Amino acid sequence: MIKGKTIQYKRWFRGFLVCFLAPLSLVALFNCLVDGSGLFRLNKGLKYAATNLLGGKMVAGPLGGYDERKLQRLIVEHYPRTRDMIVVGSSRTMRLQKRFIHGDLDFFNHSMAGADLEDYVAILGLYRDKGSLPKTVVFSIDPWIFNKNKGLPQYWKSISRYYEKMVAEVYGREIKVSMAGPNKYMQLINLDYTRANYKYLRSGKKLYVTDRTDIDDFVREPDGSMFFPYKMRFKKDERSTPYSPEATPIRHPNNFESLSRVKLFENFMLYLQKKEVKVILLLLPLHPVAYKLFNDNPRYQLVLSLEKYLRDFGLRNHIMLIGSYDPGRYQLTGKDFFDDHHGHEIVAEKVFAEYSPSH
Amino acid sequence: MLFNSYAFIFLFLPITLLIYFGLNKWKLIRASILWLIFASLVYYGWWNPKYVLLIIGSVLFNYIVGTLLRRNKEAGRLKRKFLLITGISGNLLLLGYFKYADFFISNFNSLLHSQVPLLHIALPAGISFFTFTQIAFLVDAHRGEAEEYAFPIYALFVSFFPYLLSGPIIHHREVTTQYRYLRNKLFDYRNITAGLYLFFIGLFKKVVIADSLSGWVGNGFDQAATLPLVEAWVVSLSYTLQLYFDFSGYTDMAIGAARMFNINLPINFNSPYRSLNIQEFWRRWHITLGRFVRDYVYIPLGGSRISEVRTYLNLMIAFFVIGLWHGAGWTFIFWGCLHGGALVIHRLWRKLNIEMPRFLAWLITFNFVNGAWIFFRAKTFGDGMKVLRGMIGMNGIVLPENLAGRLRGLQAYGVRFGQWLGDIGGDEKTILVVLIVLLLSLVYRNSNEMVAHFKPNFLHLIFVCAAAVVSVLYLGRYSEFLYFRF
Numbered sequence: 001m002i003k004g005k006t007i008q009y010k011r012w013f014r015g016f017l018v019c020f021l022a023p024l025s026l027v028a029l030f031n032c033l034v035d036g037s038g039l040f041r042l043n044k045g046l047k048y049a050a051t052n053l054l055g056g057k058m059v060a061g062p063l064g065g066y067d068e069r070k071l072q073r074l075i076v077e078h079y080p081r082t083r084d085m086i087v088v089g090s091s092r093t094m095r096l097q098k099r100f101i102h103g104d105l106d107f108f109n110h111s112m113a114g115a116d117l118e119d120y121v122a123i124l125g126l127y128r129d130k131g132s133l134p135k136t137v138v139f140s141i142d143p144w145i146f147n148k149n150k151g152l153p154q155y156w157k158s159i160s161r162y163y164e165k166m167v168a169e170v171y172g173r174e175i176k177v178s179m180a181g182p183n184k185y186m187q188l189i190n191l192d193y194t195r196a197n198y199k200y201l202r203s204g205k206k207l208y209v210t211d212r213t214d215i216d217d218f219v220r221e222p223d224g225s226m227f228f229p230y231k232m233r234f235k236k237d238e239r240s241t242p243y244s245p246e247a248t249p250i251r252h253p254n255n256f257e258s259l260s261r262v263k264l265f266e267n268f269m270l271y272l273q274k275k276e277v278k279v280i281l282l283l284l285p286l287h288p289v290a291y292k293l294f295n296d297n298p299r300y301q302l303v304l305s306l307e308k309y310l311r312d313f314g315l316r317n318h319i320m321l322i323g324s325y326d327p328g329r330y331q332l333t334g335k336d337f338f339d340d341h342h343g344h345e346i347v348a349e350k351v352f353a354e355y356s357p358s359h
Numbered sequence: 360m361l362f363n364s365y366a367f368i369f370l371f372l373p374i375t376l377l378i379y380f381g382l383n384k385w386k387l388i389r390a391s392i393l394w395l396i397f398a399s400l401v402y403y404g405w406w407n408p409k410y411v412l413l414i415i416g417s418v419l420f421n422y423i424v425g426t427l428l429r430r431n432k433e434a435g436r437l438k439r440k441f442l443l444i445t446g447i448s449g450n451l452l453l454l455g456y457f458k459y460a461d462f463f464i465s466n467f468n469s470l471l472h473s474q475v476p477l478l479h480i481a482l483p484a485g486i487s488f489f490t491f492t493q494i495a496f497l498v499d500a501h502r503g504e505a506e507e508y509a510f511p512i513y514a515l516f517v518s519f520f521p522y523l524l525s526g527p528i529i530h531h532r533e534v535t536t537q538y539r540y541l542r543n544k545l546f547d548y549r550n551i552t553a554g555l556y557l558f559f560i561g562l563f564k565k566v567v568i569a570d571s572l573s574g575w576v577g578n579g580f581d582q583a584a585t586l587p588l589v590e591a592w593v594v595s596l597s598y599t600l601q602l603y604f605d606f607s608g609y610t611d612m613a614i615g616a617a618r619m620f621n622i623n624l625p626i627n628f629n630s631p632y633r634s635l636n637i638q639e640f641w642r643r644w645h646i647t648l649g650r651f652v653r654d655y656v657y658i659p660l661g662g663s664r665i666s667e668v669r670t671y672l673n674l675m676i677a678f679f680v681i682g683l684w685h686g687a688g689w690t691f692i693f694w695g696c697l698h699g700g701a702l703v704i705h706r707l708w709r710k711l712n713i714e715m716p717r718f719l720a721w722l723i724t725f726n727f728v729n730g731a732w733i734f735f736r737a738k739t740f741g742d743g744m745k746v747l748r749g750m751i752g753m754n755g756i757v758l759p760e761n762l763a764g765r766l767r768g769l770q771a772y773g774v775r776f777g778q779w780l781g782d783i784g785g786d787e788k789t790i791l792v793v794l795i796v797l798l799l800s801l802v803y804r805n806s807n808e809m810v811a812h813f814k815p816n817f818l819h820l821i822f823v824c825a826a827a828v829v830s831v832l833y834l835g836r837y838s839e840f841l842y843f844r845f
Contacts, residue, residue, distance in 0.1 A: 009548035012815035016555060019824035024831060186365050190835035258479075293584060 028188035036200030037067045039158070039187055045207045049220065050074035052209050056222045061207035062200070063218035063226070068112040069119070069159040075108070075224070076126040082134065083108055087224070088123050089140025090115040092284050095345040096140075098223035100352040105136075109224035117145045117261055118156040118163050121268055125166030126159065136278040139269075141310060143303045143325070148260040158184070167264075170271040232338060259306065269319060280320045280355075281310055285327035285347055287337045294325075323351040360405035362558075362612040363566050363834060371402065375520075376619055383544035391544065392511045395620070399520040403485070410483040413453075418517050420449055421493040422510060428500040429507050439501060446497040454490045457483055462687030485524035487684055489517050491651055496531050498655055505531060512538050521617040525609050527627040528647040534622060543621035554618035556819065557810045559827040561611025564806070566833040568796055569605035572597040578783040580742055587757040587775075590783050591749025593793055598736050599729045600796045603632065606645070611806045630805045632728070632797075635720040637701040640728060648684070652677050671706070675699040685735070690743060694735040701727055759787075 038046050046066055049059045053075060063071075084105040087096050093111040101107060110123050120139055127133050156163060187193040213219050219227040272279050286294070294300040307325050314321040327336075330350040337343045360367050375398040382391035404411035424446035431439060455463075461477045468475055496516075499505040508516070508531070515538055516531050517523075537543055579586055579594030586594060607628040614624045631644035641649045653662075657677040663670045675696065682695015715723075730747070737743035748754055756774045758766065763776035770776070780789050804812070813819060 006548055008815045009552050012820060013548055013552050013555075015820050016552070016824060019820060020827050023824075023828045027832065186835060189365075189831055191832035192835055194832065297584075 024189050027194055031188045031190075031193055031197050034197040034201055036197045037193070038070055039067060039184055039193075042070070043067075046071050046074060049207050050078060053220060053222050053224070054078055057209045058211060058213070058219055058221050059207055060210040060215060060217040060219040063207070063220055066207075067155075067158050069122070069155060072110050072112065072123060073126055073159055073162075075110075076123070076130060079108075081106060082132040083127075084134065085136040085138065086110055086123075086127075086134045087138040087140060087282075088115070088120045089138075089282070089284075090142050092142060092342055093140035093282070093348070094226040094228075095343065096138075096348040096352070097221065097225045097345065100349050102356055107223055109226075111140070111224070111226070112155070114155050115142075115145075116154070116156055117265060118154070118160075120145075121166045121170075121264070122156055122159040122163040124268075124272065125162030125164075125169075128166055128169060129162060133272070133275055133277050136280065137272060138280045138282050140282040140284055141306075142284075143306045146259045146261060146265070146306060166268075170264075170267050228338070228342070259302070259309070262309075266313065269313075270317065273317065273319070278320075280322060281314055282351070283307060283310065283321065283323040283325050284343065284351060285323065285330055285332050286325050287340050287343075288327045288332065288334055290340055291325060291327055322355050360402050362609065362616070363562060363830075365831075365834060366405075367402075368562075368831065368834075371398070372616060372619075379620060380544075380546040384546075388541070388544060389511065392515055392538065395520075396511060396514050396518055399515070399518040399523060402520040403518065403523055406484070407481070413483055413486075414489060414518060417450070417453060417489065417493065418514050421446065421497060421517070422513050424449070425497055425500040425505065425513075426507065428497065429503075429505065432503060443497060443501040447494055450490045450494050450497075454486060456480070457486055459683075459687045488526050488528060489523065491528050491684075492531070493517060495651060495655055499531065506535075508535055519617070519622070521613040521620075521622075522624060525606075525613070526645075526647060527610060527613065527625050528651050529624065530650075533625060537622050545621070547621055550618050550621050552815055553810055553813055554615045556615070556813050556823050557618060557806060558612050558615030559823050559830060560806050560809060561608040561613075561615060562830040563826040564604045564608030564611065566830050568799075569601045569608060570833070571792065572601040572604075572796065575783045575785050575789060576601055576736070579746065580736055581738070585754045586746060586749030586783070587754050588749060588752045589756065589758075589790075590780055590785075591746050591754070593780065593785060593789055594783055595729055595733055595746055595750060596793050596797065599632075599732050600793065600800060602732060602736075603628070603800055604796070607806070626807050628805065629807060630800070632725055632800045633721070634724050634728075635717060636724055637698065637705050637727065640724060641698075641702070648681065652681055656680050671703045674702050674706075678702070688738075690734045690737055690740060693740075694731055697727075697731045697734070701731075 032040060035041065035043070037043070043066060045061075049063070049066070049071055052059050085101065085107045087093055087107075087109040089096070089109075089111045091111065091113045093109065096109050096111070098105070098107040098109075112119055124133065124137065210217075210219060213227045214230050216229045216231050218229060221227070269279055285291070291304075294303045304325060311321055313319065324330075327333075330347070332343070332347060332350070336346050360371060362368075375395070378394055379391050379398075382388075382394055400411050400414070403414055424442060428439060428442050428446070431442070457480055460480060464475050464477055467473065496505055512535055513531075516529070516535050519534070522529055575594060576598045579590065580598070610627040614626070617624045625647055627646050629643040629646065631640055634640035634643055657673055660673040660676060661669055662673060665673075676699075678695040678699030679692060680695070681698070682692040685691045685695070730750075733746050734740070734743045737746070756769075757779060758769070758774055758776050759779040760776050766774070766776075780786060783789075
């Protein structure tokens with residue numbers, strides 16, 4: 001009787017292993033085959049985008065679904081000359097175009113969604129690996145890159161090799177940073193990646209070359225700057241009105257209790273200076289309501305005090321700083337932003353009006 | 360390491376199980392115990408290996424003091440008392456340094472307007488749990504109620520990974536016998552299957568249910584500047600449910616994992632939100648913590664065997680301890696005192712011998728618990744008051760824009776129409792989700808009941824496999840266990 005019961009439990013256990021592992025294996029196989037973001041092999045779409053951007057064409061399509069870091073890698077690797085100026089920043093800097101910079105410079109904007117300090121290091125690591133650092137680097141500093149608790153996905157891990165190389169270069173010795181972990185392979189059984197691949201497969205939408213920017217797709221220009229889809233930029237619903245304090249979420253400064261990774265930031269900047277790279281720190285204004293919330297709430301004082309820290313750091317080390325988190329300084333209103341976070345191109349344009357390469 | 364991580368589910372747990380039962384199969388019983396201790400230390404040191412030394416030091420210290428207490432049974436009362444006080448002080452000093460130092464310094468600074476710098480010490484995971492279990496052991500050793508354990512058994516009792524980080528808070532007598540019982544060394548399909556069943560129910564509760572609520576909670580408490588009525592209720596209810604599904608899910612995983620090693624752990628939750636009074640709530644919520652505080656704080660203070668006033672005072676002290684145990688902050692202490700006060704009121708009410716209708720009793724209890732959790736979650740009293748003000752309508756009512764046509768008359772009463780639930784990141788489905796989860800917590804069988812009804816049949820196989828597959832697919836999302844920080 002007891003033996004019979006044991007056999008029943010044994011069978012159930014075996015059934016469990018099969019029923020648990022079989023669907024997960026199928027999901028993994030599906031994600032591996034579709035691999036819409038090109039996580040496991042170089043995506044044809046990325047190659048197509050890089051080739052056309054380097055060829056001076058605009059590329060449109062579901063760019064947000066691709067691994068942007070890998071696209072940046074291809075662009076750096078396949079560009080034959082030394083850049084005069086590059087911009088490294090988050091999605092807030094994506095609208096920064098070559099035409100805002102005075103003078104005919106060999107310019108590229110490497111802004112990536114959710115960019116973090118590690119991304120900044122890794123992008124320069126790509127250039128260092130290629131053997132030619134740009135002459136000028138504009139780092140667009142979002143306050144939350146110094147917040148270790150922001151809880152953003154670590155997108156930079158897909159180019160972590162270059163981060164490791166650059167950090168080793170900055171500190172003059174090999175530094176083993178075990179961050180390239182198994183996360184990539186865990187995407188095989190990740191619901192979000194499965195959904196993204198399913199959407200990718202269903203939409204059948206691919207990247208394409210375009211000469212228009214008034215379309216409902218992400219459009220990347222040959223200078224690296226990016227247009228968000230038309231509907232996002234010009235919303236017709238109630239969100240197009242300036243945000244009210246009640247409806248403005250305070251992103252990433254969540255649990256911003258102390259400035260972290262300041263040492264890496266400073267050492268990295270000083271390293272670039274030593275290599276005769278001109279460093280410019282760029283502070284893009286925040287949405288007026290978000291700025292007011294930061295200003296009014298003592299909990300977020302650290303966010304705004306960061307500006308003072310950066311100015312002091314710049315002064316001490318002869319590093320140019322342009323812009324300010326304060327939108328009032330540029331007479332910006334809520335209408336100059338298309339959401340609580342991202343500004344229209346006028347934001348970057350107004351800030352860069354005060355920049356001259358001869359400074 | 361987290362239970363809800365790929366590393367734990369696909370590597371750590373299967374490898375630990377295989378080697379443990381492999382060693383036992385070869386009759387290497389002692390080696391299997393040492394293996395479990397080693398595996399538990401790997402588990403503990405996964406994030407920060409240097410804290411492994413901390414737990415090893417703590418285990419050695421308490422084992423030595425406990426052994427001295429037992430071996431000096433005949434020694435003078437004073438000497439034994441001294442040993443006990445030394446042992447308890449050592450534990451409390453460790454806890455005080457890692458958990459409460461900055462709290463005391465910041466209060467000291469604000470009282471005396473001084474500027475003593477904060478220490479910013481990272482809290483070692485599970486320190487509150489393994490400190491409490493060992494204090495209980497020392498007190499029992501002093502009372503002569505703890506037997507002499509071999510060091511590996513004692514070390515395993517403190518460090519066994521399923522309960523090391525977030526409980527249940529184990530009493531030494533509950534597990535030490537099980538560690539020594541030879542029959543427990545055999546691979547038992549019955550326990551493996553029941554353990555898997557419970558583990559994946561817990562994982563589902565954590566990653567699918569609790570984590571789905573966490574976005575609204577985070578936005579509401581930490582980000583939104585003000586909360587209108589509906590949003591405030593959604594935020595507070597979401598947190599109440601998130602905490603339950605998060606912590607009880609963790610406990611289910613802990614009990615399930617231990618069960619796979621043929622170790623039965625005590626239950627920690629028994630559908631607490633069904634409680635009809637606050638006393639019942641504490642018999643159903645974090646049962647092992649309540650038991651610890653009752654046995655080692657409340658009863659030694661005299662419990663309810665003394666005057667009424669002293670009994671009430673003892674209750675308040677016990678709940679002050681519970682509040683402080685949860686975190687180094689005044690909001691936690693306030694939360695503990697709220698519950699202590701509620702228990703005093705409950706005792707007074709009972710004296711009146713008035714029977715309250717069941718639904719009303721449930722409604723009052725649930726709303727009190729829900730309201731008190733606000734201060735448990737809030738980082739500051741200001742954040743707590745923000746949610747509370749919203750719940751009583753002081754920030755107005757916002758209804759969906761599309762109802763403006765039909766309910767325009769309500770504008771005269773201050774009702775606004777606009778972006779509904781948007782400031783907490785919710786949408787039209789949010790309220791439905793919260794209501795379904797609330798119903799689950801109230802009406803559906805809890806995991807203890809589910810595992811009691813577990814049979815190795817097809818239906819249970821499909822049910823648990825679906826839960827397991829969905830949960831594993833959800834693992835990629837950022838999440839942490841709420842109780843890790845206590």
